[in-house]
Amino acid sequence: EPEVTQTPSHQVTQMGQEVILRCVPISNHLYFYWYRQILGQKVEFLVSFYNNEISEKSEIFDDQFSVERPDGSNFTLKIRSTKLEDSAMYFCASNRQGKSGNTIYFGEGSWLTVV
Amino acid sequence: QKEVEQNSGPLSVPEGAIASLNCTYSDRGSQSFFWYRQYSGKSPELIMSIYSNGDKEDGRFTAQLNKASQYVSLLIRDSQPSDSATYLCAVNMGTNAGKSTFGDGTTLTVKP
Numbered sequence: 714e715p716e717v718t719q720t721p722s723h724q725v726t727q728m729g730q731e732v733i734l735r736c737v738p739i740s741n742h743l744y745f746y747w748y749r750q751i752l753g754q755k756v757e758f759l760v761s762f763y764n765n766e767i768s769e770k771s772e773i774f775d776d777q778f779s780v781e782r783p784d785g786s787n788f789t790l791k792i793r794s795t796k797l798e799d800s801a802m803y804f805c806a807s808n809r810q811g812k813s814g815n816t817i818y819f820g821e822g823s824w825l826t827v828v
Numbered sequence: 829q830k831e832v833e834q835n836s837g838p839l840s841v842p843e844g845a846i847a848s849l850n851c852t853y854s855d856r857g858s859q860s861f862f863w864y865r866q867y868s869g870k871s872p873e874l875i876m877s878i879y880s881n882g883d884k885e886d887g888r889f890t891a892q893l894n895k896a897s898q899y900v901s902l903l904i905r906d907s908q909p910s911d912s913a914t915y916l917c918a919v920n921m922g923t924n925a926g927k928s929t930f931g932d933g934t935t936l937t938v939k940p
Contacts, residue, residue: 746926819871
């Protein structure tokens, strides 16, 4: 069964450093998303991406965050200058059509620890 | 008021019993409703989606939606220890399938 893959599975970084989280969505999917989940808290939407541009973003997704689809297969989330409060599990997700009713497939997540 | 509110939990049921998980949402324009299962340290896994009022059954799982009451529930029949997990209710406005608003989750423990 096709799946969304994410790397790294776990990254530890120092505060102020840049981090790039990578995702390979399911190959025929066109809509891509990043979510985060701080330990013990709920899953939160960050951003959706379609046709090489951001289609929607949440208040969490400020100027420190950016997304990119650099080569037609990878979908990346960059955090420019990490803060302690960025420590969380980051989930990439994708779906085929983007319309309501389409299943979202989540990757296994990248656990980011900022020290 | 939280946008998506779930039973605070934790919920504990004996093996073979019915587990009932509830969720209310605040936005009347919501169109899509999802139940995810999340094991500790893992990603959410879609169990059920429901879009119309009424019941939707899939194996041991039944989702119930009442838009007038802004209420969605998940029933798990013949609960198994492997059903022990956190269950997440997610609600979507419908214009962007991926922009779901999640509840805090209800942790279910099924005791053998």
